[in-house]
Structures are given as structure tokens and as C-alpha cells.
Amino acid sequence: MARDYYGILGVAKGASDQEIKRAYRKKARELHPDVNPGEEDRFKEVSTAYEVLTDPEKRRIVDAGGDPMAGPGQGGFSGGGFGSGGLGDVFEAFFGSGGGGGFGGGFGSGRGPRSRVQPGEPALVAVELDLDECAAGVNKEITVDTAILCDLCKGSGTHGDSKPTSCDTCKGQGEIQAVQRSFLGQVMTVRECPTCHGVGEVIPDPCRKCGGDGRVRSRRTMTVKIPAGIENGMRVRLSGQGEVGPGGGPAGDLYVEVTERQHEVFVRDKDDLHCTVRVPIADAALGNEIDVDTILDGTARVTIAPGTQPGHVVKVKGQGMPHLNTGVRGTLHAHLEVVVPTKLDTAQTEALNQFREASHEQPEVVSSATGAAAGGLFSRLRNAFAGR
Numbered sequence: 001m002a003r004d005y006y007g008i009l010g011v012a013k014g015a016s017d018q019e020i021k022r023a024y025r026k027k028a029r030e031l032h033p034d035v036n037p038g039e040e041d042r043f044k045e046v047s048t049a050y051e052v053l054t055d056p057e058k059r060r061i062v063d064a065g066g067d068p069m070a071g072p073g074q075g076g077f078s079g080g081g082f083g084s085g086g087l088g089d090v091f092e093a094f095f096g097s098g099g100g101g102g103f104g105g106g107f108g109s110g111r112g113p114r115s116r117v118q119p120g121e122p123a124l125v126a127v128e129l130d131l132d133e134c135a136a137g138v139n140k141e142i143t144v145d146t147a148i149l150c151d152l153c154k155g156s157g158t159h160g161d162s163k164p165t166s167c168d169t170c171k172g173q174g175e176i177q178a179v180q181r182s183f184l185g186q187v188m189t190v191r192e193c194p195t196c197h198g199v200g201e202v203i204p205d206p207c208r209k210c211g212g213d214g215r216v217r218s219r220r221t222m223t224v225k226i227p228a229g230i231e232n233g234m235r236v237r238l239s240g241q242g243e244v245g246p247g248g249g250p251a252g253d254l255y256v257e258v259t260e261r262q263h264e265v266f267v268r269d270k271d272d273l274h275c276t277v278r279v280p281i282a283d284a285a286l287g288n289e290i291d292v293d294t295i296l297d298g299t300a301r302v303t304i305a306p307g308t309q310p311g312h313v314v315k316v317k318g319q320g321m322p323h324l325n326t327g328v329r330g331t332l333h334a335h336l337e338v339v340v341p342t343k344l345d346t347a348q349t350e351a352l353n354q355f356r357e358a359s360h361e362q363p364e365v366v367s368s369a370t371g372a373a374a375g376g377l378f379s380r381l382r383n384a385f386a387g388r
Contacts (some may be wrong), residue, residue: 003069005062008049013063017054024050025233025257029126033145047121113174113200116157116164117214120147120245120252124235127256129226131263135295135321137228142256144222147215147243153207155214155248162205167196174200214248224256229324231270232260266295271330273320276337277302284308284338292334294319302334310338 006013009023024046030036031043048069052058058068123146129138149155158164166172170193180187192198206212224236235255242252266273277290287306291299300319313335320330344352 003049003067005049005052008045009053011053015053020050020053028124032124032126037145113170113172113196114198115247116199116201117155117247117249118245119249120215120243122252123242123254125254125256126259127224127226128259128261129230130261131266131268132295133226134230134232134258134260135228137230138226139223140226140256141221141223143219144241144254145217145219146254148218148220149244149248150207150210150214150216152209153214155244157203157207157210157212157214157247159205159207162203164201164203167193167200167202169193169195170200172200174198213246215244215246226256226258227324228327229271229322230258231268231324232258234258234324265293268321271321271323271328272333273330274333274335276335277304277314278337278339279304279308280339281341284310284336292316292332294332295321296329300332304336308336308338310336312336 006015009020009027011019011023015023027046028043028050031039031046033040033043036043052062052068055068061068123144125142125144127140127142129140133140150157153159167174170176174193174196175190175198176193178189178191180189193200196202203212207214210216222241224238226236230236235257238254238256240251241254244251260268266275268274273295275292277292279288283304285307287308288304290302290304292302294300297319300316302314302316304314313333316332316334318329319332322329341348
């Protein structure tokens with residue numbers, strides 16, 4: 001039976017690529033060996049499901065009821081059979097691995113044995129960084145739990161001077177042939193050898209340390225350079241630092257994924273930074289200045305203009321985050337929040353009464369004419385509700 005790759009990731013069959021990516025990232029963080037050492041098998045299963053569902057051709061096979069990761073003879077399609085063989089057997093015999101036909105002639109001799117040495121899988125490690133570290137860049141020490149070359153057999157998988165021998169089941173071919181009946185007649189099918197798993201040879205005296213795999217699990221510590229300007233969710237690729245492949249094959253890549261911690265003051269939007277500045281009502285009316293501590297280069301001067309209204313935003317160019325590639329810094333956005341006092345002493349109350357008498361202003365209900373002309377809240381509300 002084909003595996004339920006959608007169910008493994010916990011997404012619906014019609015899920016978008018973005019939904020699949022989000023589901024994978026969530027499960028990968030939960031099941032990664034560095035977080036849950038006992039979940040290696042589930043982590044690999046989730047990674048396989050992500051690989052399948054992000055490959056258009058493999059996903060098409062899944063949606064058709066098949067399993068693109070099933071080996072020969074494992075039921076790549078779950079469709080019904082004809083005689084003793086299913087449609088998958090017939091199609092594979094004629095168009096797949098090249099089995100001989102039952103119509104008086106052959107269709108080839110198959111793929112032959114595959115190499116026991118295979119490339120390794122990529123590895124993923126998550127690191128948490130402060131906004132300051134993302135801005136300036138940092139050398140981060142990480143711990144990686146992965147497969148490395150067996151130092152006892154140097155990847156050969158054999159013990160001492162012993163050597164691999166030819167597989168008795170397939171006679172070194174890596175495949176076995178079988179005749180099956182179908183609606184087309186007798187068909188010669190080719191299957192991977194179950195004894196040597198397609199390699200064509202077996203190791204009678206395997207290495208005592210790696211059991212013949214040519215690699216062992218190990219935890220190692222290394223330092224990775226995180227570039228300035230990196231964003232949440234971005235990955236740093238370390239070529240050849242992932243898992244060593246079976247048989248001592250070349251190592252895959254290691255990906256270090258960055259998670260950015262929430263900052264106490266700033267909210268990041270790509271290369272721009274946003275912060276809130278509380279402005280007393282007197283400073284909003286008369287104007288003032290304030291220095292804001294930035295992520296880099298000390299402070300930035302924010303000018304509060306006389307007559308500043310609530311919600312006004314002051315932009316200071318060149319005081320945001322550095323761009324990852326160019327190093328050019330974005331903009332600091334200071335959102336001004338005018339603070340109206342809730343408690344006044346006698347002197348403050350008297351001063352405000354004098355100001356009110358001198359201003360000759362009175363509360364009024366805003367009309368469409370006055371609100372639009374002033375560009376105030378009325379016009380913003382009207383524009384917001386007009387779109388509904």
C-alpha cells in the first residue's frame with residue numbers, strides 16, 4: 001500500500017506548496033534529532049514526505065494512488081492486478097527496468113547492479129539569534145548529530161582484510177527475473193535482489209563498528225559564520241558538512257536555519273525597523289527631539305515637529321538593518337504615540353485652562369467637508385468603510 005505522504009505532514013491533499021513547506025518546517029523542528037534524539041526515524045519520514053510533495057512528478061504519482069519512493073516490487077501503484085501481476089508490473093517490464101518480454105523476444109537485460117557507495121542526505125540545524133546578531137553577523141557554535149565516515153573500516157564496511165563477495169541470489173547482477181502472467185500473456189519482470197538490495201555483492205564479515213554501513217552516528221561541534229543582515233527563516237548552506245552516505249559516500253550539505261528572537265523595542269520588516277515613541281502632549285504641540293538607541297552605530301535622532309498628530313511616523317534613513325548582499329541599511333520608522341495625561345496637578349490644570357481660553361477652539365462633530373479637508377480620522381474611516 002502506498003504511504004500517505006499528506007498524512008505524514010498533516011496537510012490536506014490539495015495543500016499549496018507554501019502550506020506544505022510550513023507544515024514540514026514545524027514538524028522538522030519538533031522531530032529533529034538535536035531536539036528529540038529518539039525521533040530519528042520520524043524525522044527521516046517527514047523529510048521524505050516533504051521531498052515527495054515538493055517534486056511535481058513525484059506528487060503526481062502520489063495523487064494517482066502510487067508511491068514514487070517504493071522500490072521495485074513494493075507496489076509503486078496500488079491498482080488492481082491482471083492474473084498474478086498488476087499494471088505496475090506490466091508497465092515496468094516494458095518501459096521501466098527493461099525485463100524481457102514473453103512474445104518470443106527480450107527487451108533488454110535490466111539496469112545491473114548499483115554502487116554500494118551512495119551520496120549522503122542533507123542535514124538541518126536550527127539556531128536562535130538576537131536581532132543584534134542578525135544585524136552585525138556572528139560566528140555561532142552549533143552541535144550537529146549526523147553520520148560520519150567509520151574510522152575503523154574507512155567506509156569499506158568490511159572487517160579487517162575481508163572483502164565483499166558476489167551475491168549468490170542474483171549472481172552479482174543486483175536483479176532477479178521472474179515470469180508473470182498478465183492480460184498480455186507471459187511477461188518477464190525484473191526486480192531488485194532482496195538479498196543484496198541491488199548492489200550485486202554482500203559483506204560476509206562486516207565491520208564491527210558500523211555493521212557494514214561504512215558510517216556511524218556521531219555528535220560534533222562546529223562554528224558557522226552567520227552573515228550580517230540575515231533574516232528569520234533563512235538558511236546558511238555548508239557544503240559537504242551533512243551526513244556521509246552509505247558505503248562512505250560523499251557527505252550531503254548542512255543547512256543552518258535561523259530563527260530570530262523577538263526584540264524588546266524593534267519590529268523588523270525585512271531591512272526596515274519599526275519602533276513606538278511615546279510623546280507628551282506638550283512636546284507634540286511645541287516640538288522636541290529624542291535619541292533612539294539603534295541596533296548598530298549608537299543612536300538615531302528622531303525629530304518631533306511642532307503640531308505632531310497621533311500616529312505620525314518619523315522616518316530616519318540608514319538606521320535600519322543592513323541588506324544581506326549589499327550591506328546598505330534600511331529605514332528606521334518611529335511611530336509617534338501622543339500621550340494625553342490622565343491626572344493633572346493644580347498648576348497643570350490652570351495652565352491648560354489658560355491655553356483653552358486663548359485657543360478659542362471648541363469640540364465639534366466632524367462633517368464630510370471638514371473631515372476630508374483636514375485629512376483626519378473622518379476621511380480615513382470613510383475610506384475604510386467604503387471598501388466594504
